[in-house]
Amino acid sequence: MLFEARDLSIRFGGVHAVRDVSFAIEEGEVFSIIGPNGAGKTTVFNLISRFYDPDGGTLAFRGEDITSTPAHHVAELGIARTFQNTELFERETVLANLLIGRHVHRRTNLLKDLLFLPAARRQEVAFREKVEEVIDLLHLQSHRRALVGSLPYGARKMVEIARALCTEPRLLLLDEPSSGLNPEETEDLAFWIEDIVADLGVTIVMVEHDMNLVATVSNRVLAMADGSVLATGEPAAIQSHPEVLRAYLGGTDEPPPAVAEAAP
Amino acid sequence: MRFVLTTRYAQDVALFRHNGQRFWYGLLAIALLVAPWLMTNFYVGEAAMVFIWAIAGVGVMLLVGYTGLVSLGHAAFLAIGAYTHAALLRYGVPLPLALLLATGAAAAAGALVGYAALRMTGVYLAVATLAFERIVAYLVEHGGALTGGVRGVAMTQPQWFGISVIHSHFFYYLCLGVLALCIFGAVNLLRSPTGRAFVAVRDSEVCAESMGVHLARTKTVAFALSAALTGLAGALMAHKIGHLVPEAFGVNVSIQLLLLVVVGGLGSLHGVVFGAIFVGFLPQILALARDQLAAFGVDRVPGLEVGAYGAILVLFLIFEPLGVYGRWLKIRAWFDEFPLYRKATYKKQKSYLRTERVH
Ligand SMILES: Nc1ncnc2c1ncn2[C@@H]1O[C@H](COP(=O)(O)OP(=O)(O)OP(=O)(O)O)[C@@H](O)[C@H]1O
Ligand SMILES: [Mg+2]
8 A cells, every 4th residue: 555544634714624534545556536626635635745734634655654744745755746726937947847846856955056066967967867758758848948937738737747757756646637628638648647657657646527537547536525535436436426426416516527427 | 049959968057058158258257357457446446346236136136036035134134244244354353254254144144034034925024024124223233342333333454465455456356256156156056956946935835845845944045045145245345335334234225135136137147237237336326316306406305315216126016027137138039039029928927727725
């Protein structure tokens, strides 16, 4: 088991955003979290990233308890993430954005950086080689020197995934990777996700609304609503799970297309 | 338009990307080295002052332009550097060591302020640093023999090989050398992990943290470095001022430093140089303006200078937020791409669906 969340809970004032959520993730799988808007999916990610302290429950990564690990240490352990609305450095080039992904692997200190000693120079070149590997993997060559602020939204989403990969994570958290992408880009995304798992051996947890994408790439799906887990299981089983259907149809949200089709 | 063919990754981290750059910077270096022999002593002195502004400017730029933390208290670091340096020289500490120790004192103060202000950003940080500046000003005014209080203290001007530090040419080369070292250090930082962490904190704290950047440490380091350079500039400035009085390091100096980085262009070291030239010659420009205003009898209005600084600051923030260097880039792009230049090239892109919440 690579990662385990047990009885995770957090409240924001009166909102019980996440309550008693438990799940375990095996090495090498794609694990999707679905649920209507406001279900608490992003909050689960923020809990794993240690942006929030849970009110209850524990987090464990590779057998180690990380419930009180500082947020800046999470990446070093091997957990990287993307954000629902992208958090990129807009005024910087794609290269500069990807290089920050190597930050956890730095071996120089302030003094070495200040004088740019040979160790710092070698490190920069090594960083760049690794970044280029990721650029090759995700076909970002043509954007390498473009300013992120000038890229179309789909490309930015890929840059953010690339940046997360530059940290060489064991576990990759993707928050709605397909939101804002057109159908073709979404189809490509499915291939990239499969490549990332197959070529890099990275385990993926994905929050996603596009049920087609979820069904295509996921090994298992967790459905949640109002902060609680409704069901966990194979994609097909979850799509036809009565509680899940009720959560989508009963909510104020439009049900995702695939779920709508499955409805009687 | 120039296309640089990159064949090795090391090229991208080199100080100069291509021979053209090497040529122009070489020419600039030679010009700066011979300049004092072609100018009157008055202008040699003015140039040294521009270098000092630029040293402090590099410091302020690292904090404000690259880490995104605003400070209205940098005059305090200038004062700490100046008074420490003056005191050390009075006790016979050799000049280079005194400069180093003054820099260190300012760095320590900077680390303290940075650490204390960790949770603050924007206006709150500006006010907190302003408060710090007032505290230091108070200490300087009541510092007894160490600072000379409101009456001030005379600066010891040591000799080096029979030449006084403030000999115009000696001082010019001293300041130029220190500035060159500071810029070299800043460029180095910005092409390595430390500088990238600064920029990451500026652009998105959440993301920086998720990429493994230690926010508290990064901000404290940025503050300390910024204060160190400003303190170093203060120490050099002390020689120039000659007699240190509290008014020499008032709030208006903090505003001048902020003006320097904004006019030059936030987030660029080139901008520091433009900004330093601007701030260095601003008093002369204002003096001329004052002569004009004398005709209307309004030249004696108190606070005229500070008002002018503030007005220029606001005008730049509204009309040329990328500063002089940004304007220069636009002009160059226009010539490069003529007749294809698009006005929108440097327009800030609308960010998609950005909210205040952590997503
Ligand atoms: N920082 C916060 N402060 C207060 N309330 C919050 C905070 N973060 C999330 N919430 C609340 O917690 C609930 C779950 O939010 P969350 O963002 O996790 O939903 P989500 O499942 O990601 O939804 P979406 O599909 O819209 O992204 C919502 O009611 C939200 O308003
Ligand atoms: Mg969400």
